[in-house]
Amino acid sequence: MIEPTTPATCLDLPATDLATPQPALKAERIQLALRDLPGWALTKDESAIERTYDCTSLDAAFHFLCYVWTSAFDRGQKPRLVIEGFRVLVCLFTASAGGVTQADLDLAHWIDRR
Numbered sequence: 001m002i003e004p005t006t007p008a009t010c011l012d013l014p015a016t017d018l019a020t021p022q023p024a025l026k027a028e029r030i031q032l033a034l035r036d037l038p039g040w041a042l043t044k045d046e047s048a049i050e051r052t053y054d055c056t057s058l059d060a061a062f063h064f065l066c067y068v069w070t071s072a073f074d075r076g077q078k079p080r081l082v083i084e085g086f087r088v089l090v091c092l093f094t095a096s097a098g099g100v101t102q103a104d105l106d107l108a109h110w111i112d113r114r
Contacts, residue, residue: 024099033105040108042100048080048093049100049108055086064088068111077107 025033027046034040040051055061065081065088072079080091090111092104 022101024097030100037108047099048091050091053088061086061088
């Protein structure tokens, strides 16, 4: 279960060169990377990776959503985040690349370490 945390800082996120566009990864490469990301799955259309996090309360879910959004947005990423009760669905993709990039996989690893 995810507990409320302190406000987000992106200082410990992996560096991303936002000036250099990243290519979308092939489904095989994503599936290989997902072996190190338990709970994450490639969407049916292979355009994103997603995971649902269970939180202890609506407040914790909202705080987690804000924490992920702020940290991702500060580094130029815009994840899709949905609250359903005490659960938060996190969907990662890079619209400019038309799919999942290495930056999305890095962000998934970072979220899982929280």
